[in-house]
Amino acid sequence: MLLREACGVFGVFDFGGRPVFPFIYWGLISQNHRGHHSYGFTGLDEDFVSHRSLGIIPPMRHPVIKRLFKRLRGNVGIGHVRYATSGRDTQYWLLRDIQPLVMSDSENKVALAFNGNLVNVKQLRSELRRRGRGSFHSSSDVELLGGVLLCGLRRSDLSSAVEGCMRTIEGAFSVVGLTRGGELFAFRDPLGIKPLCYGCSQDNQMFAVSSESVGLDINDFRYESEVQPGELLVWSKDGMRRETIVECRRRAFCSFEFAYFARPDSILGHGQPVYKIRETFGRNLAREDPDIWRRVDVIVSIPATGDDAAYGLHEESGIPWERAIRRHRYVVDRAFISDQRERETIISKKINVKEAIKGKRIAVVEDSIVRGDTSRKIVKKLRRAGAKEIHMYFTFPRIISPCFYGIDMATFGELIGSQHTEEEIAKLIGADSVHYQSLRNFVRATGMSEDELCLGCLTGKYPTPSAQKLADEMRKRFEAGEIEMGRIYEVA
Ligand code: 5GP
Numbered sequence: 001m002l003l004r005e006a007c008g009v010f011g012v013f014d015f016g017g018r019p020v021f022p023f024i025y026w027g028l029i030s031q032n033h034r035g036h037h038s039y040g041f042t043g044l045d046e047d048f049v050s051h052r053s054l055g056i057i058p059p060m061r062h063p064v065i066k067r068l069f070k071r072l073r074g075n076v077g078i079g080h081v082r083y084a085t086s087g088r089d090t091q092y093w094l095l096r097d098i099q100p101l102v103m104s105d106s107e108n109k110v111a112l113a114f115n116g117n118l119v120n121v122k123q124l125r126s127e128l129r130r131r132g133r134g135s136f137h138s139s140s141d142v143e144l145l146g147g148v149l150l151c152g153l154r155r156s157d158l159s160s161a162v163e164g165c166m167r168t169i170e171g172a173f174s175v176v177g178l179t180r181g182g183e184l185f186a187f188r189d190p191l192g193i194k195p196l197c198y199g200c201s202q203d204n205q206m207f208a209v210s211s212e213s214v215g216l217d218i219n220d221f222r223y224e225s226e227v228q229p230g231e232l233l234v235w236s237k238d239g240m241r242r243e244t245i246v247e248c249r250r251r252a253f254c255s256f257e258f259a260y261f262a263r264p265d266s267i268l269g270h271g272q273p274v275y276k277i278r279e280t281f282g283r284n285l286a287r288e289d290p291d292i293w294r295r296v297d298v299i300v301s302i303p304a305t306g307d308d309a310a311y312g313l314h315e316e317s318g319i320p321w322e323r324a325i326r327r328h329r330y331v332v333d334r335a336f337i338s339d340q341r342e343r344e345t346i347i348s349k350k351i352n353v354k355e356a357i358k359g360k361r362i363a364v365v366e367d368s369i370v371r372g373d374t375s376r377k378i379v380k381k382l383r384r385a386g387a388k389e390i391h392m393y394f395t396f397p398r399i400i401s402p403c404f405y406g407i408d409m410a411t412f413g414e415l416i417g418s419q420h421t422e423e424e425i426a427k428l429i430g431a432d433s434v435h436y437q438s439l440r441n442f443v444r445a446t447g448m449s450e451d452e453l454c455l456g457c458l459t460g461k462y463p464t465p466s467a468q469k470l471a472d473e474m475r476k477r478f479e480a481g482e483i484e485m486g487r488i489y490e491v492a
């Protein structure tokens with residue numbers, strides 16, 4: 001099974017009536033780390049105008065992009081970059097599942113782009129069948145969300161339709177959308193599992209919604225705030241409207257965003273840039289292992305998500321940080337690879353190790369270990385380069401349980417941390433020792449409290465009931481020795 005990351009969304013509205021396509025383009029480019037499978041843009045002329053394609057967004061001078069500039073001339077639009085965490089991954093389905101998705105019934109038509117994963121998929125499918133929306137054209141969750149939204153719009157207005165989504169859908173959903181009437185809207189599940197924020201241009205004429213704040217930065221927009229969990233924002237020719245649709249009783253923001261997903265220069269949670277938080281992760285790793293300076297001569301990090309933590313570890317411990325591991329920058333392929341052998345080759349091709357570490361005892365800083373493939377490969381390369389001892393330091397605490405909200409690590413069996421102790425893991429990956437940041441310090445460093453984060457993969461305690469039930473059932477089956485299926489919860 002693949003390990004893939006969440007998607008990125010972006011939407012813009014210009015009160016000055018100017019074309020917004022370039023802003024969406026840059027908003028998505030800045031969030032390309034959130035998805036390489038496919039990308040799409042949807043604007044509004046007389047009707048919706050879309051461009052969707054597989055792969056990574058081409059550079060600005062590419063003829064496709066130049067043509068799009070001409071076609072997408074409206075003052076409102078949305079865009080999406082995707083890593084498939086739900087649905088199927090053959091070419092056929094990847095093409096069908098590209099977002100934004102345009103959906104309609106006899107009365108309404110909407111375009112939608114979303115980041116997240118729905119958990120009560122079966123229930124939603126049968127509910128939609130009952131309401132006469134039983135034929136599905138994609139294998140992606142967004143079609144279910146769109147179905148619920150359209151059913152709501154038939155009966156009432158956008159606010160009630162969004163309320164219907166928030167009350168019946170369990171899972172993570174950060175959504176941007178367009179109506180045929182030219183409104184831009186954005187909403188976020190009541191737990192706020194995935195990020196979503198909005199901002200405003202310097203002349204106050206344009207507003208943008210973005211998964212991460214870097215989408216605002218690149219466009220020189222001012223960060224205003226998060227879209228709050230349970231909140232709906234709407235921009236139309238009448239102005240901007242902000243509504244609490246469902247009260248947020250507790251947040252459950254994805255903790256993995258802090259360790260891995262988000263760009264280091266994004267702002268998440270309560271306002272600190274992610275790289276600062278990652279530096280603190282590194283400091284914590286040093287404090288939690290007071291013997292580190294006796295154990296280790298030099299620190300190295302696995303680029304790029306380990307770098308900020310390595311800086312923190314270096315500052316706190318005083319041990320030199322040697323930038324001996326570098327990335328082959330344009331090898332971006334990992335997420336496409338479903339064949340295990342090919343996947344391992346790609347991991348190998350990404351990383352280059354220089355021999356400056358020969359004869360040294362080294363601390364390797366890495367954001368996370370999921371299945372152990374990356375760490376195993378790197379340890380091997382470091383040994384070959386002559387490292388004397390290798391001690392692994394992970395900023396993300398031990399992953400013991402699957403994720404149901406959009407991170408593709410969906411079975412117990414594939415998680416190295418669900419079955420093994422630190423000592424065993426060290427052996428399995430060929431390292432001399434393994435150190436995880438403690439859960440307590442991890443949480444504190446994020447600036448959020450335990451009740452504001454989703455820690456499902458670290459504790460086995462999930463913020464929504466179906467996810468909990470699924471995890472409990474899966475664990476039982478796993479412990480009974482049954483072969484696990486990937487994404488059991490997805491099968492209709
Ligand atoms: P492992 O190789 O142990 O299965 O996964 C951990 C490694 O994969 C780390 O280097 C981490 O930076 C990276 N990683 C974690 N989550 C994801 C993901 O969702 N997508 C991709 N492409 N890499 C990931």
Ligand code: MG
Nearest residue numbers: 302303305374
């Ligand atoms: Mg990595």
